[in-house]
Amino acid sequence: xxxxxxxxxxxxxxxxxxxxxxxxxxxxxxxxxxxxxxxxxxxxxxxxxxxxxxxxxxxxxxxxxxxxxxxxxxxxxxxxxxxxxxxxxxxxxxxxxxxxxxxxxxxxxxxxxxxxxxxxxxxxxxxxxxxxxxxxxxxxxxxxxxxxxxxxxxxxxxxxxxxxxxxxxxxxxxxxxxxxxxxxxxxxxxxxxxxx
Amino acid sequence: xxxxxxxxxxxxxxxxxxxxxxxxxxxxxxxxxxxxxxxxxxxxxxxxxxxxxxxxxxxxxxxxxxxxxxxxxxxxxxxxxxxxxxxxxxxxxxxxxxxxxxxxxxxxxxxxxxxxxxxxxxxxxxxxxxxxxxxxxxxxxxxxxxxxxxxxxxxxxxxxxxxxxxxxxxxxxxxxxxxxxxxxxxxxxxxxxxxx
Numbered sequence: 001x002x003x004x005x006x007x008x009x010x011x012x013x014x015x016x017x018x019x020x021x022x023x024x025x026x027x028x029x030x031x032x033x034x035x036x037x038x039x040x041x042x043x044x045x046x047x048x049x050x051x052x053x054x055x056x057x058x059x060x061x062x063x064x065x066x067x068x069x070x071x072x073x074x075x076x077x078x079x080x081x082x083x084x085x086x087x088x089x090x091x092x093x094x095x096x097x098x099x100x101x102x103x104x105x106x107x108x109x110x111x112x113x114x115x116x117x118x119x120x121x122x123x124x125x126x127x128x129x130x131x132x133x134x135x136x137x138x139x140x141x142x143x144x145x146x147x148x149x150x151x152x153x154x155x156x157x158x159x160x161x162x163x164x165x166x167x168x169x170x171x172x173x174x175x176x177x178x179x180x181x182x183x184x185x186x187x188x189x190x191x192x193x194x195x196x
Numbered sequence: 197x198x199x200x201x202x203x204x205x206x207x208x209x210x211x212x213x214x215x216x217x218x219x220x221x222x223x224x225x226x227x228x229x230x231x232x233x234x235x236x237x238x239x240x241x242x243x244x245x246x247x248x249x250x251x252x253x254x255x256x257x258x259x260x261x262x263x264x265x266x267x268x269x270x271x272x273x274x275x276x277x278x279x280x281x282x283x284x285x286x287x288x289x290x291x292x293x294x295x296x297x298x299x300x301x302x303x304x305x306x307x308x309x310x311x312x313x314x315x316x317x318x319x320x321x322x323x324x325x326x327x328x329x330x331x332x333x334x335x336x337x338x339x340x341x342x343x344x345x346x347x348x349x350x351x352x353x354x355x356x357x358x359x360x361x362x363x364x365x366x367x368x369x370x371x372x373x374x375x376x377x378x379x380x381x382x383x384x385x386x387x388x389x390x391x392x
Binding site (some may be wrong): 007008009010011012013015016017019020023024048058063066068069074075077079080081084086088089090093094095097098099101102118119120121122123124126127128129145148150151152153156159160163164190193194 | 201203204205206207208209210211212213215216219220224262264265270272273275276277282285286287289290291293294295296298314315316317318319320322323324325340344346347348352354355356359360361387388390
């Protein structure tokens, strides 16, 4: 027995109130551009709050009803998994009460993300039950901002499509990439895995 | 304004008490085999509890002190991201109070996982600050158990090594794979992404 070992048995993370407020202001967003505008606005505000320049949201694909809005919370919550996509997926699954958003009988759900998914989020999308992904800034834009996307197959779009997940990239790309650039120019911390 | 939208602003998940108890029984585990034995035992008990056949733990690499023990909690907690590796990484980061386990001045931390990481967990390892990974059952064993590992680069070991993360695979492989087989034979639910 080790008297020194007391493992926590609970993990909790809290979204900032401004995310909840921003989400509460939204009606159904019929067009993809409107959905992306919201996500880019969330990424911009997250930078203004001192957090990472990334946001994502889950929508009901056909109606555009917002289900969950997430922002990068790695440094604020002290957990490296808390990319915007992961936050949005967790909130959506809890809101809908299912770990598989593709459960039969549910409407199709869509992820809209300000930057295309990193390796971790790409895998997470596959297990989430999401039926489509729309992204703004590209891997090249993320790299130009100093961010690593991780060990991702070169043709990640084809990998998702093979799994029945529709993909559209580069929607409002320049607006999304501009947030990455603003963050970089302001000298915001960039956390990556380690090199050799 | 949508009066119907009330986004949760908090996510919480709880580990079963037996995981905490099992972790509390461990002293330092000097040998890699002992560390893997613990993780395989946790994966076996997780199956007995009706959950998925996967477990992982974070250890202080040199001393073998257990930092966090995690088990797959996807169905129990209703969140698709809760693979054993993700649970262990989150618990370790919260216990140590850092989102980067590779922070200068900290000892090196190691992940021991009963089955090699899926695409999501591979990415998560890169962002965690872990310095080494030891795995038991292989991707082929997972596939034989009916599980998909997702869009993972073929040479995932090299991808981790390029990022300064040591890797050892197939430690106690047959014992780890036997748990996957037991689960399959018992008809436990297998959740994968969707095919075409």
